[in-house]
Amino acid sequence: MTTSHIAMFSIAAHGHVNPSLEVIRELVARGHRVTYAIPPAFAEKVAETGAEPRLWHSTLPSPDDDPEAWGTTLLDNVEPFLDDAIQALPQLIEAYDGDEPDLVLHDIASYPARVLAHRWGVRAVSLSPNLVAWDGYEEEVAEPMWAEPRKTERGRAYYARFHAWLEENGITEHPDPWVGRPARSIVLIPKALQPHADRVDEKVHSFVGACQGDRAAEGGWQRPESAEKVLLVSLGSAFTKQPGFYRECVKAFGDLPGWHMVLQIGKHVDPAELGPVPGNVEVRDHVPQLAILRQADAFITHAGAGGSQEGLATGTPMVAVPQAVDQFGNADMLQALGVARHVPMEEATAEKLREAVLTLVDDPDAARRLKEIQRDTAQEGGTRRAADLIEAELRA
Numbered sequence: 501m502t503t504s505h506i507a508m509f510s511i512a513a514h515g516h517v518n519p520s521l522e523v524i525r526e527l528v529a530r531g532h533r534v535t536y537a538i539p540p541a542f543a544e545k546v547a548e549t550g551a552e553p554r555l556w557h558s559t560l561p562s563p564d565d566d567p568e569a570w571g572t573t574l575l576d577n578v579e580p581f582l583d584d585a586i587q588a589l590p591q592l593i594e595a596y597d598g599d600e601p602d603l604v605l606h607d608i609a610s611y612p613a614r615v616l617a618h619r620w621g622v623r624a625v626s627l628s629p630n631l632v633a634w635d636g637y638e639e640e641v642a643e644p645m646w647a648e649p650r651k652t653e654r655g656r657a658y659y660a661r662f663h664a665w666l667e668e669n670g671i672t673e674h675p676d677p678w679v680g681r682p683a684r685s686i687v688l689i690p691k692a693l694q695p696h697a698d699r700v701d702e703k704v705h706s707f708v709g710a711c712q713g714d715r716a717a718e719g720g721w722q723r724p725e726s727a728e729k730v731l732l733v734s735l736g737s738a739f740t741k742q743p744g745f746y747r748e749c750v751k752a753f754g755d756l757p758g759w760h761m762v763l764q765i766g767k768h769v770d771p772a773e774l775g776p777v778p779g780n781v782e783v784r785d786h787v788p789q790l791a792i793l794r795q796a797d798a799f800i801t802h803a804g805a806g807g808s809q810e811g812l813a814t815g816t817p818m819v820a821v822p823q824a825v826d827q828f829g830n831a832d833m834l835q836a837l838g839v840a841r842h843v844p845m846e847e848a849t850a851e852k853l854r855e856a857v858l859t860l861v862d863d864p865d866a867a868r869r870l871k872e873i874q875r876d877t878a879q880e881g882g883t884r885r886a887a888d889l890i891e892a893e894l895r896a
Contacts, residue, residue: 503531504894507601508551508627509592509613511584512539512558515736515806516607517546519629519688522711525549526887535601537592537613556591559584563738574649579658585611586665592616603894611679615669625893626682627886630689630805630826633680634699642676684893686886689809690877693833706889709880710809712790721762721791727780728758731857732792735802739823740766743773749800751850753857754778762792790814798857803830812839812877815870817860821848838869
């Protein structure tokens with residue numbers, strides 16, 4: 501097909517950018533000109549795919565900020581995205597002036613992308629890095645969650661501001677379905693991780709599974725010769741300020757015969773806070789996660805969408821200790837699939853963590869289920885199918 505200009509839009513967060521990168525790389529390899537609107541912190545990562553970064557400045561907390569910057573309530577969590585979108589839109593209008601794309605791709609958190617697609621009169625396709633709304637989602641999840649905040653003055657002001665911004669840009673739809681019900685969506689997770697998958701409209705949402713690539717740029721990892729079993733512990737990139745939890749992990753697996761533990765602690769914890777660390781524990785602020793999981797026997801994870809599907813793709817049994825947002829639902833899904841144990845943070849003692857990991861690693865049913873899910877996920881098509889579906893939207 502003739503080459504086109506495709507514009508991708510995302511926010512500066514690893515869990516939102518990483519899932520799309522292999523798809524972007526594939527579109528570039530197929531000869532399309534891809535621009536990727538992203539804050540400067542991720543420009544290098546985007547440029548490595550062959551796409552051209554279009555830089556804009558964000559007001560959202562950065563991945564290096566303290567997670568407490570996100571606040572604690574639902575409105576604390578959502579208001580920054582609207583504030584950021586309103587200030588980003590003029591920057592993005594200017595960045596694309598005279599170079600409007602043929603198709604808009606966007607992360608679920610990139611509100612300006614949807615507005616721009618409407619202004620330009622081009623199709624918009626959501627690249628969802630996590631679960632999507634099923635038939636009945638609003639009644640079962642969204643309405644109960646929003647019932648109290650909607651009654652407050654602050655909640656009403658949030659919606660009024662959102663409505664006004666959309667109307668200024670010629671959009672009359674209510675903000676909730678506008679955000680949560682895209683016209684077309686490619687879902688970058690395995691269908692196994694989607695709650696109520698049988699109630700998802702697959703004319704809108706296409707599950708393509710993990711689009712992981714080789715991740716060579718993240719670096720490699722060598723399993724120590726002395727390690728009979730390898731455990732990776734990672735709470736992702738955002739919610740990592742948990743020194744007490746890491747101390748429990750050291751207590752659980754430090755000096756455990758035959759085990760080697762890789763403990764990712766992020767940037768907000770000083771290794772000194774962990775106390776004495778035995779020789780079989782490798783403490784890192786950042787790890788090449790996929791490279792380690794391909795050699796690991798178990799994974800203690802926060803159950804973010806990225807980590808959950810990497811665990812499934814590599815067939816690694818997981819202990820899920822969720823921290824925020826969709827991670828609690830993912831933890832329950834993984835446990836229901838028979839490949840993980842969900843251990844709430846307040847119950848994550850050394851004894852409980854050790855018991856959960858050792859039981860799972862020796863569970864033949866978990867190993868069998870992981871093999872089945874690995875096989876099913878591989879058949880979802882991944883990166884190539886995602887690119888095929890995007891090209892079909894261009895033809896349409």
